Amino acid sequence: MVLAVRGLCKAYGEVIVADQVELDLASGECLGVIGPNGAGKSSLFHLLTGTVAPDAGSIRLAGRELVGLPAHRRARLGIARAFQVPQPFAHLSVYENVLAAASFGAGQRGDAAAESALQALRRCGLDAQAERQAGTLPLLDRKRLEVAKGIAAAPQLLLLDEVAGGLTEREVQAMVALVHELKRAYAVIWIEHIVHALKAVAERVMVLHFGRKLLEDAPQAVMDSAVVREIYMGIPADAAA
Ligand SMILES: Nc1ncnc2c1ncn2[C@@H]1O[C@H](COP(=O)(O)OP(=O)(O)O)[C@@H](O)[C@H]1O
Numbered sequence: 001m002v003l004a005v006r007g008l009c010k011a012y013g014e015v016i017v018a019d020q021v022e023l024d025l026a027s028g029e030c031l032g033v034i035g036p037n038g039a040g041k042s043s044l045f046h047l048l049t050g051t052v053a054p055d056a057g058s059i060r061l062a063g064r065e066l067v068g069l070p071a072h073r074r075a076r077l078g079i080a081r082a083f084q085v086p087q088p089f090a091h092l093s094v095y096e097n098v099l100a101a102a103s104f105g106a107g108q109r110g111d112a113a114a115e116s117a118l119q120a121l122r123r124c125g126l127d128a129q130a131e132r133q134a135g136t137l138p139l140l141d142r143k144r145l146e147v148a149k150g151i152a153a154a155p156q157l158l159l160l161d162e163v164a165g166g167l168t169e170r171e172v173q174a175m176v177a178l179v180h181e182l183k184r185a186y187a188v189i190w191i192e193h194i195v196h197a198l199k200a201v202a203e204r205v206m207v208l209h210f211g212r213k214l215l216e217d218a219p220q221a222v223m224d225s226a227v228v229r230e231i232y233m234g235i236p237a238d239a240a241a
């Protein structure tokens with residue numbers, strides 16, 4: 001198992017962002033995460049990456065406990081995250097951005113870092129844009145760059161936070177194809193509001209609400225569930241039948 005989460009809890013005062021969350025994920029699997037705004041989806045990634053400490057619970061990566069380790073140690077152990085809002089160094093080239101991720105994220109140097117960066121660019125379809133200033137990329141390519149920075153750090157677990165958000169339908173399809181390719185090599189957790197995109201690539205989808213996992217099942221079963229219609233789409237369960 002790449003990732004095993006047990007009894008994960010976190011609250012900010014009255015606001016509960018993780019309530020006894022449990023997760024298991026193997027390499028080659030993609031877990032989709034949906035839930036209303038404020039459900040705790042991004043917070044789950046903060047907890048996994050180590051930018052936020054849990055109140056209770058365990059997070060194991062390939063059997064190793066991560067709780068208590070700082071974010072940079074977890075990055076080196078193989079957790080990479082693509083942020084919801086792309087945050088490239090706008091004045092550096094696309095290649096330099098990915099090289100920085102390989103160097104600082106994964107601690108690679110010299111030729112090894114350069115090779116990781118080039119490979120990540122190729123996998124994300126950005127090799128032709130390598131010399132371009134990152135700040136001038138259109139949105140799909142900025143999202144791809146976010147992913148490339150993640151995989152340049154040689155992860156075991158890749159966390160994608162709304163990487164299809166704001167894209168056109170065609171661009172969403174391109175992102176789905178990319179994630180499909182990536183999950184062959186990594187365990188992937190993909191937070192996304194665009195449920196049909198998740199359906200095309202995730203084996204399972206989990207539903208978060210007030211930090212609690214309400215449901216985890218095959219994408220279609222989740223989409224069909226009355227619980228999801230009620231809490232996620234705002235349709236009362238009795239009206240959805
Ligand atoms: N550092 C923080 N301090 C206080 N409240 C926070 C903090 N981070 C997130 N929250 C709150 O926790 C809830 C969950 O946030 P988040 O995980 O970003 O939701 P999602 O990604 O599902 O939309 C929100 O109500 C948010 O305002």
Ligand SMILES: [Mg+2]
Pocket residue numbers: 041042043084
């Ligand atoms: Mg979020």
